[in-house]
Amino acid sequence: MEGAFSYAPAIAAFPLVAFVVALAFGKYMPKKGALAGILATAGSLLLSVVMLVAVASGEVYHGTIYEWAVGDALTEVGADGIEFTFGILIDPLSALMLVIVSLVAFLVHVFSLGYMNGEGETGLPRYYAGLGLFTFSMLSFVLADNLLMAFMFFELVGLCSFLLIGFWFRTRSAPSAAKKAFLVTRFGDYFFLIGVVAIASTFGTLQFAGEESFVAAAETAIADGTTLFGFGPETWVTITGLLVLGGVIGKSAQFPLHTWLPDAMEGPTTVSALIHAATMVAAGVYLVARMFGYYAQSPTALSIIAFVGGFTALFAATMGVVKDDIKQVLAYSTISQYGYMMLGMGVGGYVAGVFHLMNHAFFKALLFLGAGSVIVLMHHEQDMWKMGGLKDKAPVTYWTFLAGALALAGIVPFSGFWSKDEVLYDALIVGLEQPVILAAYAMGLLAVFFTGFYTFRMVFLTFHGEPRTDTAENPHSVGWSIKFPLVVLGALALLAGVANLAPVAKLTGMDITYLEFWLDGEYGYVEGLTYHDYHELVAFEEGYISSETVTMLLGAGLSLGLAVAGAVTAHVLYNVPEPTRHTAKLGGAYDVLRSNYYQDEYQVWLAEGLTLPLARAADRFDQTVIDGVVNGVSTASLFGGDRVKRIQTGIVTNYAALLVAGFIALLLVLGFIGGWFL
Amino acid sequence: MSVAAGVEYYVLLSMGLFCIGLFGILTRRNALMFLMSVELMLNAANINLIAFAFYHGNLTGQVFALFTMALAAAEVAVGLGIILVLYRNFRDVDVTVPTTMRW
Numbered sequence: 080m081e082g083a084f085s086y087a088p089a090i091a092a093f094p095l096v097a098f099v100v101a102l103a104f105g106k107y108m109p110k111k112g113a114l115a116g117i118l119a120t121a122g123s124l125l126l127s128v129v130m131l132v133a134v135a136s137g138e139v140y141h142g143t144i145y146e147w148a149v150g151d152a153l154t155e156v157g158a159d160g161i162e163f164t165f166g167i168l169i170d171p172l173s174a175l176m177l178v179i180v181s182l183v184a185f186l187v188h189v190f191s192l193g194y195m196n197g198e199g200e201t202g203l204p205r206y207y208a209g210l211g212l213f214t215f216s217m218l219s220f221v222l223a224d225n226l227l228m229a230f231m232f233f234e235l236v237g238l239c240s241f242l243l244i245g246f247w248f249r250t251r252s253a254p255s256a257a258k259k260a261f262l263v264t265r266f267g268d269y270f271f272l273i274g275v276v277a278i279a280s281t282f283g284t285l286q287f288a289g290e291e292s293f294v295a296a297a298e299t300a301i302a303d304g305t306t307l308f309g310f311g312p313e314t315w316v317t318i319t320g321l322l323v324l325g326g327v328i329g330k331s332a333q334f335p336l337h338t339w340l341p342d343a344m345e346g347p348t349t350v351s352a353l354i355h356a357a358t359m360v361a362a363g364v365y366l367v368a369r370m371f372g373y374y375a376q377s378p379t380a381l382s383i384i385a386f387v388g389g390f391t392a393l394f395a396a397t398m399g400v401v402k403d404d405i406k407q408v409l410a411y412s413t414i415s416q417y418g419y420m421m422l423g424m425g426v427g428g429y430v431a432g433v434f435h436l437m438n439h440a441f442f443k444a445l446l447f448l449g450a451g452s453v454i455v456l457m458h459h460e461q462d463m464w465k466m467g468g469l470k471d472k473a474p475v476t477y478w479t480f481l482a483g484a485l486a487l488a489g490i491v492p493f494s495g496f497w498s499k500d501e502v503l504y505d506a507l508i509v510g511l512e513q514p515v516i517l518a519a520y521a522m523g524l525l526a527v528f529f530t531g532f533y534t535f536r537m538v539f540l541t542f543h544g545e546p547r548t549d550t551a552e553n554p555h556s557v558g559w560s561i562k563f564p565l566v567v568l569g570a571l572a573l574l575a576g577v578a579n580l581a582p583v584a585k586l587t588g589m590d591i592t593y594l595e596f597w598l599d600g601e602y603g604y605v606e607g608l609t610y611h612d613y614h615e616l617v618a619f620e621e622g623y624i625s626s627e628t629v630t631m632l633l634g635a636g637l638s639l640g641l642a643v644a645g646a647v648t649a650h651v652l653y654n655v656p657e658p659t660r661h662t663a664k665l666g667g668a669y670d671v672l673r674s675n676y677y678q679d680e681y682q683v684w685l686a687e688g689l690t691l692p693l694a695r696a697a698d699r700f701d702q703t704v705i706d707g708v709v710n711g712v713s714t715a716s717l718f719g720g721d722r723v724k725r726i727q728t729g730i731v732t733n734y735a736a737l738l739v740a741g742f743i744a745l746l747l748v749l750g751f752i753g754g755w756f757l
Numbered sequence: 758m759s760v761a762a763g764v765e766y767y768v769l770l771s772m773g774l775f776c777i778g779l780f781g782i783l784t785r786r787n788a789l790m791f792l793m794s795v796e797l798m799l800n801a802a803n804i805n806l807i808a809f810a811f812y813h814g815n816l817t818g819q820v821f822a823l824f825t826m827a828l829a830a831a832e833v834a835v836g837l838g839i840i841l842v843l844y845r846n847f848r849d850v851d852v853t854v855p856t857t858m859r860w
Contacts, residue, residue, distance in 0.1 A: 729856030731791075735782050 083133045084140035087167050090126045090177060091218040093119035094184070098211030105204025112207030113192055120185035120214060127177035130169055134603040140169040141224060141288055141605060154283035155307050156300055161283045168224035168288055170605040171597050172433065176221045176365055179437055183357035183444045184214040186564035191349045193561035194451050198459075200347075206246060210353065213239035217358040221365065226285040226293070226323075229369070230268075230275050233326060233362055237264050240359045244346035256345035263339035267329020274322030281307055281315065287369055288605045294372040295607065298616075301376060317377040323370070324384065331363025331417045334391040338678050340414055344406040348454055351406060352447030355413045356440045364420045364436050371429050372607060375616035382515050385425025385506065389519030389526075392418030394676070396529035400536070401662055401672045404461045405450050408537045412487060413443060415526055419502050422523050426516055427617035428505030429610055430595045434579050435498035437594075441575050442486035442495055445568035449480035452561050453541055456554035463537065467658075468546035472554050475562045477542050479569035484538045486572040488531040489642045496639065497576035499527070504581075504634045511622030511630075527638045531645025539653040582635055585628060767808030775801035788840045788850040792833060799829045 097119035101112030108114065133140075143166040152161050169177075188210060195206060216239055220232035238261075245257030279285055282296035289295070299305075300312040307315040327333070332340040340360070344351055354360060367374060367384065374380050392415045399411030416439050423432035454461055456473055470477045486495035503523055510517035546552040579594035596602070600609040623630045652661050662669045674680070726737075750756060774797055781794030803822045810818025840850055847854050 724859075727859040729859040730853045732783060732786070732852060739779065739783065 094214035101207040111203035123181040166224035256342035260339040270325025327363035348451035356444035388421025389522040393522040423502035431501040438494040441571040445483035463540040479565040494576035512620040531642040535649035
C-alpha cells in the first residue's frame with residue numbers, strides 16, 4: 080500500500096489542472112470548463128478514498144516534497160537552523176478531510192451544471208477556474224505537513240473566496256461583499272502570520288508531526304520549564320496559540336470576525352455551499368484540529384476557544400431567527416455550527432469537533448445546494464415570504480432539504496444530532512468542573528433551541544403552507560444534475576452519524592464509535608497525533624452528574640428536548656396555510672436582531688472613528704516629519720547650488736584664472752606642509 | 758658628450774616660456790592668441806622633458822617630447838576648428854563673447 084501515497088500530490092494537482100484548463104480553454108469547451116472540474120474532482124475523490132483505505136489498512140505517510148529554503152537561525156529553544164518545506168502529511172485526520180473536501184467539491188461541480196450552466200450564466204470559465212483553484216487550495220491546505228505551508232494555502236483559500244464571492248462583479252453588492260470577506264479574514268490572518276513567525280523563531284520548526292514538530296518542542300519546553308522570550312513556556316504557548324487562532328477566527332467566522340460571512344451570500348449559491356461546507360470556513364476548524372496537540376498544552380487557549388465557540392453559537396443562532404432570505408438563515412446557521420465545533424475543540428473534545436465538522440460538511444452542503452435548488456425553482460427569488468407550498472411541487476428538493484434541516488436542528492437519528500450532542504456532552508463534563516466552560520456549554524445548549532426554531536421556520540416558510548406568489552405556484556423545474564448531489568448528501572445527512580454513535584456505544588457497550596477509533600490510532604496513525612495523546616495533554620478535569628450514563632442521557636435529552644421545542648414553536652407559528660410575521664412581538668429586540676446586534680455598525684465605527692484618525696495621524700507624521708527632513712535636505716542643496724553656480728561665468732579666461740589660482744593655492748599649502756618656508 | 762650648461766638654465770628657460778604662455782592665456786581675449794599661448798606652454802614642458810632626458814642620459818623624456826608635439830598638432834587642429842565655429846556663430850574670435858555655455 081506504500082505506493083498509493085506517491086499519488087497523494089495528484090489529489091491537489093487535479094483541480095489545479097482543471098483551473099488552468101478552464102481558464103485557458105473553458106471558452107471553447109462544451110460545458111465551459113465544468114467537465115474538466117467534474118473530472119478533476121472525481122479524480123481527487125477517488126484518490127482520497129484510496130488514501131482513506133490506505134490509512135485504514137494501517138499505513139500513514141509523512142514526507143517532504145520540496146525544500147525551498149534552509150536558514151541558519153538561533154532559535155529560542157536553542158535549535159540552530161530552520162527549514163521551510165512543502166510536505167505531505169496523511170494521517171487519519173487529513174485522509175478523512177480529503178474525502179470530505181473532494182466529495183463536496185465534486186458534488187458542487189455537478190450541481191453547478193444545473194445551477195450555473197442551466198441558468199445561462201455568463202463568465203462560466205472564470206467560475207469553474209475559481210472553483211478549481213479553490214478546491215486545489217483547500218486540498219493542499221489539508222495535505223500540508225507544516226504550519227507555513229498551511230498558512231500559504233490558507234491565504235490562497237481566502238483569495239479564491241474573494242474571486243468567487245465577487246463573481247457577479249457587475250452588481251454593486253457582490254464586489255463589496257468580496258472585499259469585505261477578503262479584508263475581514265485578512266485581519267485575522269495578520270495575527271496568524273505573526274503566530275507563524277513566533278512559533279518558527281521559538282522552536283525553529285513548523286512541522287505538525289513527528290519528533291521534530293513544534294508541538295513536541297513545546298512539550299519539551301514546558302517539561303523543562305524553559306523561559307521563552309521572557310515568558311513562562313506555557314504562557315508563551317498560549318500567546319502563540321492565540322495568535323494563530325486569530326486566523327482561525329477570521330476564516331471560521333467566529334465572533335467578532337464573523338461579519339463577512341452573511342455578506343458572502345452575494346456569491347453564487349454553489350460557491351456558498353463550497354465555502355461553508357468544505358473549504359474556506361472549514362479551514363479554520365481543521366487548523367485547530369491539525370495542531371490540536373499545541374492547543375491542548377494550554378488550558379487558557381482552550382478555554383478561550385471554547386468560550387468564543389459557545390458564544391458564537393448562540394449569538395449567530397439568535398440572528399438567524401429573524402432573517403427573510405433563505406441564504407441568510409443558512410449563513411447564520413453556519414456561523415453558529417462552527418461555534419459548536421470550536422466549543423467541542425475547546426473542551427478537548429477532539430473527536431466530537433471533527434465529527435461535527437464532517438457531519439456539518441455534509442448537511443450544510445446539502446442545505447445550501449437545496450437552497451440553490453429552491454432558488455432555481457423560484458426563478459432566483461430568495462425571499463422566503465414569497466415562497467411556500469413547494470413541498471408537493473419539488474418532492475426531491477423537499478425531502479432532501481428536510482433531511483438536512485433535521486440534521487442541522489439536531490433531531491435524532493440524523494447525523495447532526497449525534498455530533499452536536501457529543502460536543503455538548505464533552506462541554507458538559509468539563510463544564511461541571513470549570514465555570515467558564517459551563518457558561519460556554521449553557522450558551523451552546525440555548526443555541527440548540529434557536530437552531531431548531533430558525534431551521535424549521537425556514538422549512539415551513541419555504542415548503543409548507545399555500546404558495547404566496549405566482550412563481551411559487553408554477554416553479555421552474557430542476558434537472559438530474561441538481562437532484563443527484565441532493566440525494567447523495569441527503570443520504571449522508573441521515574446516515575453519517577453512524578460513524579460515531581457514542582451514546583449508543585456507552586449504553587449498550589458495543590464497540591461502534593468508529594470515528595473515535597479512527598482518530599485514536601486503531602488503524603494507521605502518526606505518533607503523537609492521536610486522540611488519547613491529546614486527551615493526556617488536556618489538563619481539564621471532568622465531572623459527572625451522579626454517573627457517566629446519567630450525565631450523558633441528561634445532556635442528550637436536554638439538547639434534543641430544546642431542539643424539538645424550537646421546531647415545535649416554529650411549527651405552531653409558521654406551519655399554517657397563510658403564515659404571518661410574528662416579529663412585532665419581539666419589540667425592540669427585533670430591531671437589534673435585524674441589525675445583527677449592530678456588529679457592522681460598530682466595526683465601521685471602529686474603522687472610521689479609530690483606525691482612520693490613526694491612519695491620518697500617521698500620514699500626517701509621514702508628510703510633515705519624514706518628508707520634511709527629506710525635503711529640507713533637497714531644499715538646502717538646491718539653494719546652495721543656486722548660489723555656488725554663480726561662479727560659472729561662461730568666460731573661459733575666468734576659468735583659467737581660477738585654475739591657476741587653485742594651483743598656486745595648492746602649491747602653497749603643500750609647501751607649508753612640506754616645510755619649504757621654514 | 759658634455760653638458761654645455763647646467764640643467765637649471767634649461768629649467769629657468771622653460772619656466773619663463775611657461776609664464777609667458779600663462780600670461781597670454783590670462784590676459785588675451787583673442788582666441789588665436791590663446792592657441793599660441795597654449796603652444797608656448799606645451800613647448801616649455803618639452804624643454805623640461807628634453808633637458809632632464811639629457812641630464813639623466815636616457816631617451817624617455819625625448820620620446821615623450823615627440824608625443825607632446827603630436828599632441829600639440831592635434832590640439833591645434835581641434836582648436837582651429839573651434840575657432841572657426843566661434844567665428845561663424847559670433848562673427849568674432851573674442852573668447853569673452855560666448856558666455857552661454859553655463860547653467
